[in-house]
Amino acid sequence: MADRTDAPFPAETAETMPHEAYQGLHQETMVINMGPQHPSTHGVLRLVLELDGESVVSCRPVIGYLHTGFEKNCEWRSWQQGVAYVTRMDYLSSFFNELAYVTAVERLLGIEVPERARVIRVMLCELNRVASHLVWIATTSLELGAVSMMLYGFRERETILDIFELATGLRMNHAYMRIGGLAMDLPEGTESRVRDLLRLMPGRIHEYETLLSANPIWLERTRGVGQVPSERLVALGVTGPVLRASGVGYDVRRDTPYAGYEDYQFEVPVRTEGDCYARYEVRLEEMKQSLRIVEQCLERLPSGPVKIEDPKLRFPGDLKVGPDGIGNSEEYVKHIMEESMEALINHFKLVTQGIRVPPGEVYQAVESPRGELGYSVVSDGTNRPYRVRVRDPSFVNLQALPDMVTGRLVADTVACVASVDPVMGGVDR
Numbered sequence: 001m002a003d004r005t006d007a008p009f010p011a012e013t014a015e016t017m018p019h020e021a022y023q024g025l026h027q028e029t030m031v032i033n034m035g036p037q038h039p040s041t042h043g044v045l046r047l048v049l050e051l052d053g054e055s056v057v058s059c060r061p062v063i064g065y066l067h068t069g070f071e072k073n074c075e076w077r078s079w080q081q082g083v084a085y086v087t088r089m090d091y092l093s094s095f096f097n098e099l100a101y102v103t104a105v106e107r108l109l110g111i112e113v114p115e116r117a118r119v120i121r122v123m124l125c126e127l128n129r130v131a132s133h134l135v136w137i138a139t140t141s142l143e144l145g146a147v148s149m150m151l152y153g154f155r156e157r158e159t160i161l162d163i164f165e166l167a168t169g170l171r172m173n174h175a176y177m178r179i180g181g182l183a184m185d186l187p188e189g190t191e192s193r194v195r196d197l198l199r200l201m202p203g204r205i206h207e208y209e210t211l212l213s214a215n216p217i218w219l220e221r222t223r224g225v226g227q228v229p230s231e232r233l234v235a236l237g238v239t240g241p242v243l244r245a246s247g248v249g250y251d252v253r254r255d256t257p258y259a260g261y262e263d264y265q266f267e268v269p270v271r272t273e274g275d276c277y278a279r280y281e282v283r284l285e286e287m288k289q290s291l292r293i294v295e296q297c298l299e300r301l302p303s304g305p306v307k308i309e310d311p312k313l314r315f316p317g318d319l320k321v322g323p324d325g326i327g328n329s330e331e332y333v334k335h336i337m338e339e340s341m342e343a344l345i346n347h348f349k350l351v352t353q354g355i356r357v358p359p360g361e362v363y364q365a366v367e368s369p370r371g372e373l374g375y376s377v378v379s380d381g382t383n384r385p386y387r388v389r390v391r392d393p394s395f396v397n398l399q400a401l402p403d404m405v406t407g408r409l410v411a412d413t414v415a416c417v418a419s420v421d422p423v424m425g426g427v428d429r
Contacts, residue, residue: 092423121259156200245282
């Protein structure tokens with residue numbers, strides 16, 4: 001083949017050129033969009049990347065593609081109806097949104113839920129934390145080449161979702177926690193299913209560690225990638241596993257206890273490396289600690305009601321999970337339709353008008369799988385919230401992404417986005 005006379009560097013390639021000459025080739029950078037349909041962006045997240053070859057010069061996350069409007073919807077519904085909206089924000093950890101919202105309203109009302117309801121709330125939240133982290137390890141492994149781990153992660157998550165379906169009638173978006181307690185008690189057999197899970201999961205988590213922790217490809221893709229100093233993360237407001245992987249052991253459950261967490265024994269995992277691998281280690285350890293809390297919940301689960309006794313505040317009805325879904329029990333329907341006109345009137349008023357909450361404002365934070373999830377709820381004394389404002393950790397934590405990827409390769413961007421674990425339902429709320 002004849003030599004090309006129009007080649008810009010016929011005598012030498014970029015690999016053999018002096019470094020100074022090679023640098024002169026870069027006259028401009030290239031801007032590309034990663035997402036919002038990219039399979040590695042964990043939802044409809046768009047990243048505007050400025051590239052110099054394969055190196056990331058700058059990164060700008062662009063959000064707002066989901067358009068849910070959950071906060072404003074809550075302000076146009078009754079207090080109890082708000083639960084059905086907040087459970088759909090971070091759809092991978094629905095129980096945490098429900099818990100934060102109902103606890104905020106209960107503080108405004110000045111009420112305490114029965115002890116059985118408190119323990120069940122904690123147990124379901126910790127199971128939800130494990131399920132959420134399983135989705136994280138499954139999707140992250142898939143994106144970094146460990147396809148079999150994706151199958152294993154979702155396999156164990158299905159077992160937890162089976163428990164949620166048994167308890168609430170739904171696998172996601174449960175609306176199970178209500179102001180004043182729970183929608184209904186745990187059906188028979190739930191506790192034994194949870195105990196079966198507690199026997200299963202430690203061995204499965206050990207399998208994950210065997211597959212990944214010393215895997216050379218996993219180490220190459222995660223160790224030393226996406227490091228951000230802890231001071232920078234604190235300045236950005238980052239919380240959760242991303243912050244704890246950089247040496248700051250902040251956990252709302254321990255530092256500002258709620259729902260009785262001060263009575264449970266657990267440890268807050270902390271690493272100091274601040275890279276993607278450290279975030280992996282923190283989440284694995286968090287799953288172990290969550291299982292430890294769930295075991296304590298089963299040991300202390302008392303008998304008794306799961307809703308407050310006040311008929312003017314508690315959610316009306318006697319819900320049961322039946323073969324065709326959730327509905328009122330036959331006994332309750334007979335009571336309001338045939339036995340008590342007063343009970344029917346009370347049921348009708350609570351469902352159509354809702355309760356009235358005294359004027360005031362509270363901020364209630366919980367420790368979700370992604371960090372501090374906070375609800376600022378304002379009441380003007382009417383039957384619906386005046387303002388519901390959510391501090392979603394996915395939204396706040398995304399601020400750290402440019403610091404993680406700048407100066408890294410495009411391939412490292414995938415690992416960094418995954419290590420943040422954003423859920424866009426909470427970001428575009």
